[in-house]
Amino acid sequence: MAAEAGPSTTPGEEMNGSGNLMDILDEPFPDVGTYEDFHTIDWLREKSRDTDRHRKITSKSKESICDFIKSLLDAWSGWLVMLLIGLLSGTLAGVIDLAVDWMTDLKEGVCLSVFWYSHEQCCWTSNETTYDDRDKCPQWQKWAELMTGSSEGAAAYVLNYFLYVLWALFFSFLAVSLVRVFAPYACGSGIPEIKTILSGFIIRGYLGKWTLLIKTVTLVLAVSSGLSLGKEGPLVHVACCCGNLFSSLFSKYSKNEGKRREVLSAAAAAGVSVAFGAPIGGVLFSLEEVSYYFPLKTLWRSFFAALVAAFTLRSINPFGNNRLVLFYVEYHTPWYMAELVPFVLLGVFGGLWGTLFIRANIAWCRRRKTTRLGRYPVLEVLVVAGLTALLAFPNPYTRRSTSQLISELFNDCGSLASSQLCDYVNDPNMTRPVDDIPDRPAGAGVYAALWQLALALVFKVVITIFTFGMKIPSGLFIPSMAVGAIAGRIVGIAVEQMAYHHHDWIIFRSWCRPGADCVTPGLYAMVGAAACLGGVTRMTVSLVVIMFELTGGLEYIVPLMAAAVTSKWVADAFGKEGIYEAHIQLNGYPFLDVKDEFTHRTLAADVMRPRRGEPPLAVLTREGTTVEDVEALINETDYNGFPVVVSRESERLVGFVQRRDLTLAIKTARQKQEGVVSGSVVYFSEEVPPLPASAPQPLKLRRILNLSPFTVTDHTPMETVVDIFRKLGLRQCLVTRSGRLLGIITKKDVLRHMAQMLNQDPDSIMFN
């Protein structure tokens, strides 16, 4: 002890000493340094283990050419994993797109020539027709036409209706059953769990092969069933499963939970990249929304993975148009400053929708968790799917798939457009180039469409609340965007008609001459979609960038930005959490959000345990405890680790030992090391004093002792402690005063304290 007292000891020798000490000790037992399910990882330890591994490989690489090649392979394995992730997730996304197209159309009819063709593919390949005559394509037959030979009349309508509902029930039943039986983790969007996993939590099997397979299949079924859900969120989960799959091929990633999370961050970027065809947006989504630890290296690799994924998808070309993006739009008219007013109003609508959706959905999910409702997931899905199909079929805007709907709402009315939405009254005297159609009065079709859209809006708003969170794969990007796009298009047409009929009003006079093309309703739909998506998820930059990549024009960034920021402000005014954070909280995961700011004036001493009145902290001493005592301590408590002190009197901290490591070490020692019995004394110190011959063999455990546990003083403000936990990814932190150990703060304690300060239930945080 005297040698330890001052700075007079020689740090250099000390280090070499501990280095040699490592070598003469046994090999590490298996599983030391791994984590249990539903536990938080220690980022610092993972990082330091990776550096060790790297150091070993580098020093070895100078020995032989073989080792040199191995070290090169190791250095490049990161890029290789990215390449593989990009290829697989791009391929899966392409397959899913094709399958969804086919199965969605299967609800209405079938292609006679090639039965696995979707409506569009079927009619493209038949040379007799052009795209315009798509509905008259003879190869494609609706079910009623095929079965009864007639496609007209009430009977045919009823038969089609009946089969539509039946298919929807069949698909959704299949989806929910597969999820129930094979991979319960495949349900939901997966983004809340991925956020939690990326922040350092372990959920075994959540990103497994089985989940990947079942999620891919059931995602197709769920989307095809016509339920109000999208495939974009689940695609992120699918891409992360790919990431996990490939990272298990390389020991660099499979054996290090920290490095594995870098791969997963990049995989999330690839997922969004293929979901929207927006690689830059995907990277920013991963950065802004999903990731926790995002070093620059991951930024570059994410970008690479996102690009590979996007180009793989493009070469599969599921949309048949050589476009990368999900909704390709091109507008020909600029926007005017005065239009910012409706854009901001759409932002307000988006914020309100976000608040409503989050509150209602969380209330409903909580009810599902706590009441009998949760016991019948299959029935729930069948009821919702049946209702959705029943209500959706009569309205042409809800009958088709939601992405088709959004695509139509986004698009400008070119002269070719045969949609009801473009049924304007044309001025026969005017001939103009295709691109530049002046504002025209709306025809009967537009008014009919407006009514149908309004009904579709109400329907989507209500049914989405009940759909998200059911036991099937379900994303909410597409339903949210649909709600916004419908609202936006309605507002857009209203503004357009106002501008046409009242172009002498002051607000229009300055920018909208009669006969000019002033208002683009499609742009309003896009702005509305961005606003609603922003309200629900609270994304801003990544959202705008995704939308920017869809249009490819910097022009429209300002409207989108205005709507996204308004929507975020409005929604934040009612509650700071986005839907993913709300679901994380609902599930009680230990997620320390980077966005939350902790501004309360509490100190570490207020949060640490033991509190006043509680029994003193369970500690081990550096020497003198017997194996029996340690085992008793492990059995009596359920702490994840124990501080080791010099002596119970001085309470000076030596290190920290993990419960899991301690249990394993004693078990291994009892099995393999001769003479270790219950009476053996456990030593955490470097030197074991000479023992009398009669004493049992001592057990040296310095190797599993963490000699650099993280400490703060009891006077440290909690905001600093929160910051440290967040930035360094700690699991626990010891509290000292003047060199004496006072207590311990775990991540769970921090989260519970934060919940308490926000007047929430601290017991909702269930894991550490």
Add this chain to the structure above:
Amino acid sequence: MAAEAGPSTTPGEEMNGSGNLMDILDEPFPDVGTYEDFHTIDWLREKSRDTDRHRKITSKSKESICDFIKSLLDAWSGWLVMLLIGLLSGTLAGVIDLAVDWMTDLKEGVCLSVFWYSHEQCCWTSNETTYDDRDKCPQWQKWAELMTGSSEGAAAYVLNYFLYVLWALFFSFLAVSLVRVFAPYACGSGIPEIKTILSGFIIRGYLGKWTLLIKTVTLVLAVSSGLSLGKEGPLVHVACCCGNLFSSLFSKYSKNEGKRREVLSAAAAAGVSVAFGAPIGGVLFSLEEVSYYFPLKTLWRSFFAALVAAFTLRSINPFGNNRLVLFYVEYHTPWYMAELVPFVLLGVFGGLWGTLFIRANIAWCRRRKTTRLGRYPVLEVLVVAGLTALLAFPNPYTRRSTSQLISELFNDCGSLASSQLCDYVNDPNMTRPVDDIPDRPAGAGVYAALWQLALALVFKVVITIFTFGMKIPSGLFIPSMAVGAIAGRIVGIAVEQMAYHHHDWIIFRSWCRPGADCVTPGLYAMVGAAACLGGVTRMTVSLVVIMFELTGGLEYIVPLMAAAVTSKWVADAFGKEGIYEAHIQLNGYPFLDVKDEFTHRTLAADVMRPRRGEPPLAVLTREGTTVEDVEALINETDYNGFPVVVSRESERLVGFVQRRDLTLAIKTARQKQEGVVSGSVVYFSEEVPPLPASAPQPLKLRRILNLSPFTVTDHTPMETVVDIFRKLGLRQCLVTRSGRLLGIITKKDVLRHMAQMLNQDPDSIMFN
């Protein structure tokens, strides 16, 4: 002391106690908690001060409507600052663009009708000519024409040459004199210093009003003088000066060095946004290249500032084409997989150029610093400017401004192009739409242009090395891009001619039919520019995104990415640092790079001071030291702070006190507090024991004591310590073992240790 021993003390009361303690003490003296010039800030302290401020305003806001409005204003001031930064930096960029255009043309001639018009503006406004006849526009006269009446002949050429050189000398003399006399900090690109400032260093005046003004003016002069430098880097400095200017208007930012840096990060994004017209690229540049602490809030605000700046610039419309971007390009041909080979070769070239440039430039700058050369900055600038002008004039590709050159090299040869570079042999039998010109054999003009370009390449490579680092504002984005664009265009034309003449070769056969438009030399120029810029700065994602925003097509991301990544790998193989890091190191700034990985196996004990053989650590005790002793300690040492321990025997740490605060406190106390004399005892403890009546008044200094100093154990691996310093932005960290204070590690110690491990001179790090 007994009350402190265990967890039995009541943390709640303790907190309230210290809260009350604050109130009964005096007001804080001025300057407590500020920093000295060339010192590092303490991020944790700044953050905690901001939280305090925020808490105060929030609690006050409930008291009256006025306070509520104040709190709202405070909450919105961040966005307001961003708006102002965007407006001012956009305006300045526009003014600089206009002035540079005019003054660059002034070297060749003058507009007769309106003398402050540039060549292009002059000939646009004269209605007699179309753009094509620009060179024959009568309003614009070259100097020789104006003075002698004749624009032909050797005499006119010599006169023009002479005046060109004269103007260049005049502009550069003016620039360097203004910088010398008024604002020495206005020289260089400013990005290395901004990186250092953003990482938490203080350089007073570097972002001041005076620097802003002089930098703006001299930037115009320097660019107009024709020196091989660009305005993009300095624009980031200008934008950061704007950021600093506006943040000084709001106490939230002016009084908190941490918050101020958030504003500066966003300002850097706005700077790049206006420099290239690429708002998203600007934000990513700030994130990838410049910033140190970049929370999500800053991401949103940066994006807003970048957008505002870009749109302000667009409404000024300096390029007269309503385009946002500096180099607008549109290509009509896709690229083919086989072309990846030349693209990767361009990447290799870029990497080699980056390595060569960094090594040569740093060697030259070091020579300037250490030899007599540094004493004559004005002469140096004049010589380089004169040489540049002399050598540049005869070659048409170097005579014009570098951005015009890059723009021409990037562009595809449409049928309208009258450039020498587009002098292909046309097939008279072929009539095709303008967009789709097949590959043609090169004409004499192209071959002449190739020779001139090759000479320009050599000239630019050499002269840029000597230009960057002189005492004038100088950016290297544009020169680097020019080098790459020239090389790329040469390679592009070579490949094009090869594909035309040998389209039966295997490598071409599969994708290049005769008569097709296979190869776009402009794309090669762009890829080359990206590669060279990447090699010099080591940007990847932001570089690709900036280039993507210039073209607006996702199509060309893969070639750009391939070149950027190759260039980075090649350059990294020769040395990990980019040009900015190299200049930071040259200047000895304490910059802890986020990108460097520390992988050595050293411990905190190896780095901490005092080392073996050095005198023990200078500490203060909690009680018992006299004012005299403290003053003696301050005078004898130059440490920035002192640990406070319970007693010299136990060496148990209580807190840390800053030298600056200690000096100020004693000075204030001696002046204002009665009875405080040299013999007074200094107390850092909470309670002062009753003193005999004869003893002088004690001095209580607990208020300036930091009770939560950061500690690590001596066994902590240095990689963890580096990580902690980096992520938490520490200035120093105390080292303990078993609760005893052993030593201290400062940021300087960490940096010196890192330099030592890389076999660099540790004494090159000069500041803390």
